[in-house]
Amino acid sequence: MAEADPGTREAIRDRALALGFDAVGFAPAALGTQARERLGEFLAGGHHGDMGWMEAKADRRGDPRVLWPDARTVIALGLSYAPHEDPRRLLDHPDRGVVSVYARGRDYHDVVKSRLKALARWVHEAYDAEVKVFVDTAPVMEKPLAQQAGLGWQGKHTNLVSRAHGSWLFLGEVYTTLELPPDAPGGDRCGSCRRCLDACPTAAFPAPYRLDARRCISYLTIEHQGPIPEELRPLMGNRIYGCDDCLAACPWNKFARRTREAAFLPRAELTAPRLVDLAQLDDASFRQVFSGSPIKRIGRDRFVRNVLIALGNTGDPAQSGAVERLLDDGSELVRDAASWALARLRSRPR
Structure with missing residues (x-):
């Protein structure tokens, strides 16, 4: 396990922002009981439908260290895709097709992963730390980890909500062997809104x-x-x-x-x-x-x-x-x- 020098966390944050990320946070490579319980209830109720891959790798999804035992810190990252107009504007034009905002441009997997790799490579070279990157397709509970890292909170719609970026963040993670001080978790600010x-x-x-x-x-x-x-x-x-x-x-x-x-x-x-x-x-x-x-x-x-x-x-x-x-x-x-x-x-x- 690599030990981080003072200032390492802020240097990594600065580097991530320089690479174009809009949100950066740090969390221990562990998930709380609530996240695991919600996952278990979701799967037990069959609410995942055809997504059998969620159940097949539930152990890795519920515990980052099952996925990678050497991980000590998760660097959670967000990239905004906030639209320039109301994405619901075409709902009143039935002859036109409505495509979700996230899919109207280039494949976000490619964009986010290339920047995750650039950040991970820099962390590895600068601090002699081991790293792994994940975006969406891996068995990672991205939203609970992002909340744990202070990027926002999981709203009542189960997606991440950010005070600065609303509901429009692509998420990705760099797992590392570096032991870094965590950010304060994001607090729920949904209130009575539904x-x-x-x-x-x-x-x-x-x-x-x-x-x-x-x-x-x-x-x-x-x-x-x-x-x-x-x-x-x-x-x-x-x-x-x-x-x-x-x-x-x-x-x-x-x-x-x-x-x-x-x-x-x-x-x-x-x-x-x-x-x-x-x-x-x-x-x-x-x-x-x-x-x-x-x-x-x-x-x-x-x-x-x-x-x-x-x-x-x-x-x-x-x-x-x-x-x-x-x-x-x-x-x-x-x-x-x-x-x-x-x-x-x-x-x-x-």
């Missing part, structure tokens, strides 16, 4: 601070691999990849400055995409359009499934032509969504 809970279109929150992913539009449109339950489809509106409703409703967002990251600015084709155009994507064109985007990872079939549900929700029979063309698609998932959408459109009075 705007995030009331904003959810599908009532995915059985209680404050608890999420049932099986009803969450972000889960349904991104993680869920099969047909979306029919009773939830009308509630999805024109949300075709993720959902920002609970995040956007948070009043702490009024303090968030627009992201300064050019990589996170929306691509032109995702600012107000026409559903009929997206429905025409085959596998090759899907891969071309979404190269370098996190959307690419769900594949064409799941994406077009989402687009078809949105088309069915337009209430506009004129959209039927775009749907009919997919009734004989090679994907059963797409055919199912097309059949549902067409039946819904034809049931509307002309």
